[in-house]
Amino acid sequence: MNSKHLLPRRVAPLVLIAAIGALSLSACDQRVAPPAPRADVDAAIDKTRDATVAAANKAAELAEKARDQTVAFAKSPQVREDAGKVVDALKNVGTTAAAKVDDAAITASVSAGLAKDSELSARQISVETRAGTVKLVGPAPSAEAKARATDIAKSVGGVATVDNQLEVRAM
Template sequence: MTDLDQVLKHLRTALILTVAGSALSLTACGKGPGDQTAGQKMDSVIAKTEQAGADAKAKTESAAAKVGAAVDDAAITASVSTKLAKDPDLSATKIDVDTAGGVVSLSGPAPNAAAKARAEEIAKSVNGVASVHNNLEVKSM
């Protein structure tokens, strides 16, 4: 079971407990005898339960999207780092790679301008990269 599955399971459990508590509260807090029939009270509880379910679903989908974006960024960072380490001209260079929203930032030293440009090309070649901020500094090594 992945972390996302566990989060979703906990959210579902919390939703069920909230709905059950709300249903009990609503049935116990009637306005008075004769104001609503049992069927009307049940319809009201059902409508509120459905709305609570829809709200919880929207929050869960939003949380899942955020988790998915973080996983995508981590995968991009790992892929760029691996490709840089495999490149014969860059493997000895310590290049820091960070990714946020598909935007890759490269920082650290580069032995020359060609190596700096090559690092940017490699980063851009990775699937999911929207753009690259090349902050590498050309330094003699």
């Protein structure tokens, strides 16, 4: 082979590599766009501030409107009527609960009074109380014992009437 021809073949790839390197370096030399001027940043901040103030004003306006509507609703005749019904219902619940406690206390007192009588068997006599009316059910050894059961029940405070259903029979 001829040495004249070898040199250009060896030089050609080197020239090609150098050209690619030069192009790469020239591409790196391109400048990046400068940051936005200070005036653009200030304008964006002002715009954000204005939007925030507008949103806060709208929120305050809506809150005031909601408060006014709530006050108007609470003062409406229908709400007042409903509140009165609730108060009445609570009073009735309290009265009913007190009556139940009173009835239970009356029942216990009548049962205790019957237990003190030697002829009456408190265990065999059922005592029920509802709204101050005492109902006696069970056996009584005599008509006199039956009458005493009525008297014992009537002697307890809070008893309005006595329904004596005791049956006279020998025990």
